[in-house]
Amino acid sequence: MLLEKKWHSPPTSACTQRSSCAASAVRPGMPTACLDGLEAFSHCWLIYIFHANTDLDTLLTSQAARQPHPSAAGDSREGIKGKVRVPRLNGGRVGVLSTRTPHRPCPIGLSVARIERVNGNQLEFSGADVVDGSPILDVKPYLPFCDSWPAAACPAWVEAQEQEEPLRISSVQLSSIEAGAQLHTAWAASNHRLQQLKQPVLYPAYDSFLTLVREVLSLDIRSAHQRLHELPPPQLL
Secondary structure, three states, X not given: OOEEEEXXXXXOOOOOOOOOEEEEEEOOOOOHHHHOOHHHOOEEEEEEEOOOOOXXXXXXXXXXXHOOOEOOOOOEOOOOOOEEEEHHHOOEEEEHHHOOOOOOOOOEEEEEEEEEEEEOOEEEEEOOOOOOOOOEEEEEEOOHHHHOOOOOOXXXXXXXXXXXXXXXXXXXXXOOHXXXXXXXHHHHHHHHHHHHOOOOOOOOOHHHHHHHXXXXXXXXXXXHHHHHHOOOOOOEO
């Protein structure tokens, strides 16, 4: 792995979580000079492993998975899914390679992040949709002249506008003074722990932490099955 560890990253899409912050350190044995010059770019690509997938061990260790035999339904006998259910389609199925699902034949993710700063052997960034602890395989600078295609097209179910976002929760509010106090205590305890470990404090202000929490809860990313069989998601903290 290029970067050893990662802190303080939310588990859902960075498209709605611009406040997310994270930091990663170059793994032991890698020269810190690898990061020289990266601070001159505003954004970078992160290539990482979906390490939190519940089926990761089975996928990587199954000998049969290396020689798949697709079924009539489009799935392999070894559990590699050809199609997945998409929350925005209310459970409609599309090909796995037509989605951003983490449950992929090759569990590697790609995310754009804003570079905040390079501090010694650490890269601090924001806006990445990568969960805490994800091993980062590589970092590449984002190049607008070749990485941005304004005329690129995608299906209508992907192009939902901000006001039409089918997964958006109308509002996220604190339910009580006690809830706010609990969040503040969690924020203070986290910052204290990071200071003791001599790791970056990425949310020095409580307001920025609260903004992140609201962004994390602003979308209902449950599957269609969960929406039908579980209680509605809470709209109060």
